[in-house]
Amino acid sequence: MRYELYYWPGIQGRGEFVRLALEDAGAPYRDVCRRSNRAPESPQAFAPPFLKAGKLVIPQTANILLYLGPRLGLAPGNEAQRLRLHGLQLTIADWLSEVHDTHHPIAASFYYEEQKAEARRRAGVFLAERLPKFMAYFERAVDERFSYVHLSLFQMIEGLQYAFPNAMRKMKFPKLRKLHERVARRPRLAAYLSSKRRIPFNQHGIFRRYPELDERS
């Protein structure tokens, strides 16, 4: 099966969570809008990313990973385990939305500069209350056994260290740090991360580096 991933060109964004799974598994896929100016649209999806797999059109990142997990060897087949991983992945989705809203608390359709004051307030609460709560949860909840959730947690830590280097330097998360290092060393993933297929973090994506939103060093 050759999968087709539809996502915005030019940013990692939510699509990256799907890319990491496909790349780590060495699955054949086409990153459809990567070099085009077409908007990734389908009447079946409210928003990108969505995945085409044969006749299926699957919207929503966590839903795509629910589908791909067992097929790519990145999740066990039994229902209890799949529900457990999916619950973790949905919590990562919530976490990611909160990261987005640190720089866009009023509207995704406004520029950052139009909501800078609100962003400062929201980012402050995010770093003080929410980030430690999410990190503590995943320190406790993450499994030993490798799955697509590990790839997504790798991406969260990678992105958070890009966006909030000072805040992240002060936080203690030994298990997640080890997980991040272990995932980065996986051969296919390491090859992907150092390839041109990996879009660099930038100021258009979900993780953005605005020093005024980070803690002081």
Added chain:
Amino acid sequence: MRYELYYWPGIQGRGEFVRLALEDAGAPYRDVCRRSNRAPESPQAFAPPFLKAGKLVIPQTANILLYLGPRLGLAPGNEAQRLRLHGLQLTIADWLSEVHDTHHPIAASFYYEEQKAEARRRAGVFLAERLPKFMAYFERAVDERFSYVHLSLFQMIEGLQYAFPNAMRKMKFPKLRKLHERVARRPRLAAYLSSKRRIPFNQHGIFRRYPELDERS
């Protein structure tokens, strides 16, 4: 199987989407924290609601409905259909989070009064851009065949009409309006809605009526 639903007492909130499914199906369940002051906590859940089903602890509303759907006769058994419904449900979850953020755009831990100015800005964009986009998507995407997604859409419309009566009065959504009426007439659901088990909408839940956030009449 007797299910146990864990959610905050005193509000409909996210737990209500699970209650509607259990009630419509006539499934035996216990609303565990309903009359207690205990916080609904489990190391396996980042936040409520979560469902206990035998040995399983299932967090995240959409994940719970993914599990319950086929068991309660509220979703077909085949994978393609289940993924499709789950994609819709996850989009409802995103929509609901945006409703929440109309009155709490900075932090859930602050009072509304501490973020009133930001709430006005965010609610304005929500009503002008986001609400019409979500409504148009579901007008187009909703299936004829009844499922748990219909119950959730009923709840969205019910809640939005409570929170934003003026904005909703101006919107055209004939299919969703018909769906809302049809769902409200389902015998077990109608009995639930007029019972004391249905917590009334109030100013502590996700849907809140702050006239200053609605459009003018």
